[in-house]
Amino acid sequence: MRQPTMRDVAKAAGVSPATVSRVVNDERYIRPETRAAVERAIAELGFHRNEIARTLRPGQAANTVALVIEDPGNPFWSAIIRGAEQIARRHRHMLVVGSTGQDYDQERDLLRDLVRRRVDGLLVVPTAHDHVDLHHELAGRVPMVFIDRVPPGVPADSVVLDSFGGAQRAAAHLISAGYRRIAYLGGDPAVHTGAARQAGYRQALADAGLPCDPALISLGNHTVEDAARSAAALLTAPVNADAVFADNNRICVGVLHAAAAHGEVGIAGFDDVELVDLLPRPVALITYDAVELGRQAATLLFDRIGGSTADVRRLVLPTTLVHRGRRS
Amino acid sequence: MRQPTMRDVAKAAGVSPATVSRVVNDERYIRPETRAAVERAIAELGFHRNEIARTLRPGQAANTVALVIEDPGNPFWSAIIRGAEQIARRHRHMLVVGSTGQDYDQERDLLRDLVRRRVDGLLVVPTAHDHVDLHHELAGRVPMVFIDRVPPGVPADSVVLDSFGGAQRAAAHLISAGYRRIAYLGGDPAVHTGAARQAGYRQALADAGLPCDPALISLGNHTVEDAARSAAALLTAPVNADAVFADNNRICVGVLHAAAAHGEVGIAGFDDVELVDLLPRPVALITYDAVELGRQAATLLFDRIGGSTADVRRLVLPTTLVHRGRRS
């Protein structure tokens, strides 16, 4: 399956490879008959310019940016893909999506591989682990924008959500609805958003003068099933929580499953979740524009690729508290 | 931001570029001190081998396969991504994901771009339009496997779901539950799965001796909102459907929204949908292993990349009818 080259096209059209290159790049100064002959040869042979070889020339960009996320199955990340893709397309760049599955080794391999392939820029959701040295090293070699989480001390742009504010508002809502024993269900405590959201939750409790019972805090819930198990435990004796704040959409789904077996339970969560509005119970959710998150990050990236040397920028996107679900 | 090259490393280590290449590729016959010197220089300069240049050499594969899907936001496609990625990783290949958004022009541009970048193979969910010539042309140049939809007449492997059988079973279930005016809500009628599912639905009606009222058929529902509007119309006069079969997960969500405003409505749908099991109404769903779909397709692809010249293979994955939701 060897692909035809410009040399093959040149031979077929009876011209030099340089002329073929000129036709392909639509340059001036080509006799119409020559152009026609070359185009005929291209069509006949089914020639596709080898973009790999083209990129090798100095000054030729790969016209590719990469997005490294955790799991494309989560609607949060896939919305970011859509946003980033919109902007990449606008800049006539190809978007390569890779996923890490929360595994640092995979993130490292993937990022190295992308740099080796000389992508023009990287959009990265770092895994939890603080291997700042890798990010630091790469940030110096290729334009890079961090999404949702910011490795401390790495000089690169970033776009995150207002995790603290959102969580604080969600918890405050539960308090004002009369709940007093509000549990917090989180994922990996090393993830920065988790820390920020837990802090917001604590702040809301403190603002209301409520004590923060450590028994109400559950961390390390990585899957829907983890969260369902943890929530079930928290909602029964001896903890007896009367409400739950879910750190993210996966955890929220797990909590909803667990809560189905209980009566009155206050539920709030970070991230929007589809179909929650049809559930027979009220649920408060912190929502935001995830597509915009991807767009903003990509916009920052292309600004850097374009040569911007502005100071490091840290965007924080606002969140909104919405009320889903219905009183049954 | 020029990246250091092997030449730079060679100069820094006081050896020739060939020796650097040998160290990087971990070849035999290198003096330990030489190796150490080169490795020191690599670390010092932060050298990353240029994979682009490497791929240019004849016989060197890009070690990249691409997956072209419609929309990464739909859990159906993202599950396929996961499956394909598992297999790609196992074969030490990078997986590039591109999306077409159901737009044929984008699919064409994307596929051309991928071929130009000399990916080793393509996993493609073709858009609805029957531009078979493009697929035919590309299938001759690069190993290709079609997922979920099969362009007619293109000599390439494919993996699809048992759409006909699944739809038939779902419709038969609604009939056996006593419903008689069962509506069919579909998307783009040019999509092959849609045609197969509608055929399965009609077969079930025919098997039960039920007439097939054209007023019960609604096509062209591309979004959740489209489906909700269509379903609302079908469930009221003059059509007065008493049940709905939803062609895919997006449509099913729309139907669920519309049905919330009605009393007793029989609902069945193709694809699984999260949280449906917590809804206060029974819903029958046709489920399957979407991750396995991606795995099977990638496995076929790597088999071809490995040089297999077996006859064209067409895998059909089975589906299961499950009962979600609860009687309220």
Added chain:
DNA sequence: AACTTCTCTGTATACGTTCTCAGAAACTCA
């Protein structure tokens, strides 16, 4: 008519890597 400018095309080189070839040094075995 001589000169300049414009149009068109080919030759040759470079991009960063791998790999063949070849040569030098060190080791083995008679």
Added chain:
DNA sequence: TGAGTTTCTGAGAACGTATACAGAGAAGTT
């Protein structure tokens, strides 16, 4: 000690493309 083998390294040629340079012919200008 001499011939053969193994270990190590460098020079140089590709891979497919883009481009600087040069050159030739045509057209325009003085």
